[in-house]
Every structure is written in structure tokens, then in C-alpha cells.
Amino acid sequence: MLADYLKHYAQDQVDWQTPDLIIPVPLHWMRRWQRGFNQAEILAQYVADELAIPMATKIVQRTHKTPPQKGLSRIERQKNLRKTFAINSKYLSNIKDKHVVLMDDVVTTTATVRELSELLIRAGAKDVQVWALARTM
Numbered sequence: 001m002l003a004d005y006l007k008h009y010a011q012d013q014v015d016w017q018t019p020d021l022i023i024p025v026p027l028h029w030m031r032r033w034q035r036g037f038n039q040a041e042i043l044a045q046y047v048a049d050e051l052a053i054p055m056a057t058k059i060v061q062r063t064h065k066t067p068p069q070k071g072l073s074r075i076e077r078q079k080n081l082r083k084t085f086a087i088n089s090k091y092l093s094n095i096k097d098k099h100v101v102l103m104d105d106v107v108t109t110t111a112t113v114r115e116l117s118e119l120l121i122r123a124g125a126k127d128v129q130v131w132a133l134a135r136t137m
Contacts, residue, residue: 002043002047002131002133003046003047003050003051004050006047006051006131007050007051017099018051018053018099019053019098019099019100019101019129020053020054020098020099020100021053021054021055021056021059021094021095021098021099021100021101022044022047022048022053022054022055022056022100022101022103022131023044023055023056023057023059023060023100023101023102023103023116023120024038024040024041024043024044024045024055024057024102024103024104025040025102025103025104025112025113025116026038026040026057026060026061026062026085027040027062028062028064028065029062030065031065039105040103040104040105041057043103043104043105043133044103047103047131053101056091056094058088058090058091059087059088059091059094059095060085060086060087060088060116060119060120061085061086061087061088062084062085063083063084063085063086064083064084084115085115085116085119086119087119087120087123092123092124095120095123095124095125096123096124096125097124097125097126098125098126099125099126099127099129100120100125100126100127100128100129101128101129101130101131102116102117102120102128102129102130102131103131103132104130104131104132104133105132105133105134106132106133106134106135106136107130107132107134107135107136108135108136110130113130113132116128117130
């Protein structure tokens with residue numbers, strides 16, 4: 001449904017620019033191993049395939065295992081994520097001057113996507129959009 005919405009949205013917008021790259025919000029390797037999958041990556045792969053946009057899973061890494069964001073306040077979420085992500089320096093050229101999409105399953109306080117967006121912009125991304133399946137209130 002998200003991919004279909006984006007296809008129709010793009011057709012209706014005169015200033016739509018197709019992103020250069022989709023980056024799913026990464027999980028720490030241990031959480032991914034425990035869960036067996038990264039839900040943001042599954043969504044990103046489907047949307048990337050449907051919209052013919054490359055997806056990259058190795059550019060951004062979660063460097064620290066943090067407690068789940070669920071149940072934390074806005075301030076706790078922000079503290080929880082400080083210096084949690086890093087750009088893999090081997091892939092800096094893949095984001096330099098690029099229009100990047102961050103894909104997540106659910107956005108609540110925007111703490112995660114803000115942290116990642118700032119990191120990508122500092123690393124040279126031209127702009128960062130956030131695409132998510134759901135937004136909690």
C-alpha cells in the first residue's frame with residue numbers, strides 16, 4: 001500500500017524527485033539475530049523494488065545495543081539514541097549529494113529518524129526524506 005501511495009503521489013506532484021537511495025533504519029546485529037529479521041528492511045526492499053530505487057543496508061550501522069524505544073518517553077528516546085548510529089566510511093560516496101530516503105516501520109517521536117537524518121546530512125547527503133508505514137500519536 002505504501003509503494004502504491006508513493007507511485008500515485010509522485011504522479012500528482014510537479015516537484016517530485018525520485019530518491020537516489022533507500023536506507024532502512026538498522027537494527028543492532030544482536031536484536032536482528034534474536035528477531036530473525038529487520039521489519040524496516042523488509043518494507044524498504046519491497047518499496048525499493050516497486051519504485052525501482054536502490055536500497056542500501058550497509059551504509060548506516062547501529063553501533064550500540066540500546067533498549068527498545070517502545071514505552072520510553074520522548075526525552076528517554078532521544079538520550080537512548082545519542083551516538084548510536086554510524087556511517088560506514090567505505091560507503092560515504094554512495095550518499096554524497098544524494099537524495100536519501102530513510103525507511104522505518106513506525107515513527108513515534110521521530111527521535112530515531114532525526115538522529116539518522118542529521119548523521120546522513122553531516123556525511124554529505126543532499127537531503128533526507130522519511131518514509132514510514134505508520135505514525136503513532
